[in-house]
Amino acid sequence: MSRQLWRDLAVMMGIFLLLIALLIPAIHRSRTAARMSSAKNNLKQIGLALHNYHDTFGCFPPGGVIRENGTAMHGWMTFIMPFLDASPYYNMLNFNYPWDSPENNRVFEVKYPVYQIPGRDMGLTSGGYELTYYMGNPNLLSRNRSVTLREINTGSSHNWFAGEAAGNFQPWGYPFNWRPLGTKLCDGPDSFGLLSWDGTHLLLVDGSVHYFSTETAPEILQALADAPPIATHAQTAVPERTFVIGDYEWERIDLQSDPQGEYQYIVKVLRSPAGMPLKMSVCSRYIVRPGDEPEYKGKGAVFLFLAHIGPQTEIASTLKETSLKEETTPKQWAANMNLLKSIQQQLPQTDAQ
Known part of the structure; x- marks a missing residue:
């Protein structure tokens, strides 16, 4: 490759870099x-x-x-x-x-x-x-x-x-x-x-x-x-409180239930930046089937609160009066209890704020 061609390439590259340098502040x-x-x-x-x-x-x-x-x-x-x-x-x-x-x-x-x-x-x-x-x-x-x-x-x-x-x-x-x-x-x-x-x-x-x-x-x-x-x-006057902010995330985990039942069930788990569970709640959502009309409070679109599970919560007794108990088989209920307890065991002794 000739020396003149190298010079031309260097000039073109310089112009290209100059255009980028001019465009970046404009984009910003x-x-x-x-x-x-x-x-x-x-x-x-x-x-x-x-x-x-x-x-x-x-x-x-x-x-x-x-x-x-x-x-x-x-x-x-x-x-x-x-x-x-x-x-x-x-x-x-x-x-x-x-x-x-x-x-x-x-x-x-x-x-x-x-x-x-x-x-x-x-x-x-x-x-x-x-x-x-x-x-x-x-x-x-x-x-x-x-x-x-x-x-x-x-x-x-x-x-x-x-x-x-x-x-x-x-x-x-x-x-x-x-x-x-x-x-x-x-x-x-x-x-x-x-x-x-x-x-x-x-x-x-x-x-x-x-x-x-x-x-x-x-x-x-x-x-x-x-x-x-x-x-x-x-x-x-305001409380002397500073909120800790970071890469905390809500994870949604499906629970087992009757696929033909009226509701879908999940456990929502707040996880720390390190992935550790901090708090959890069980929620339900009405399943909108063909011909159904979504109801009050965003029914069919938003999960609704059923129960909070803290580190000392008796999970089975807390959930036995909810529709989750009615819409699960004994095997599904046992699997859900095992899942919830396994997460509960990892919760800190005081709930996240």
Whole structure:
């Protein structure tokens, strides 16, 4: 091969590498812009849901409902679900139980797109719960307190509802999803904003969403943070709790039952990043056969809770009153009990949180 040909190839290769070097930042900027647009649209949907809630009930939802004994029941992100096209999941909730009870696991282990930011999938909590990457204004969304538009006397365009959290993410079903705005963005995990975006989007009370950069004057953020009505310290207090987040996964294992029966049965097992089981529940799903109509609470599409199996649970006595007992032969029942006990023996002595 001639020397001239080698030179031509080297020039072409150099041009090719230069084009790649020019394209990569453009692709990165395009992806970032798309993610920012999605995050902004999520906040707009949240704002619309908050106002639809207000139109229905005459006030905005409480940030969280906390009983006198300290039991945390449910939070504002749960209360606006019917206004976010999430009624099937909302109808599956048992509001007599707290958000983190086994009876409600099947809802809060679901990834809810409107509470997510593309490209920020951090995994699940060690309790198996999906996260939110947004946090609310503690002056408007706090414990056992519902604010009305009339109380926001500085004007709806001069107060904020929610924004993109910088870190210390929490489950979207957690009843304490609020934090103070502060006077500086991207200032540690307890602040608002993404370093890669150099700022954050904030949902204002009037429903508009605005981008605030890290160069935003502290006085502007302070004015938003101090906009009345101001909640008391007792209303905005949150537990000192940090959720462990990682590659936790839910595994679904089929249980044996009558193939002609009305239900399908599974055991759902939460596994740690190392593959060890952390908690488990037995669930059922109605089998929709030709000509059947799916019923209330997503029947036929969603597995419904039957029983939680803890490290000390008497499995046979717990499940003997359920339809699983009726729809299994003695051989199938024995096989199911052996499977459940083998998993139970590996559970930690305290349930995952």
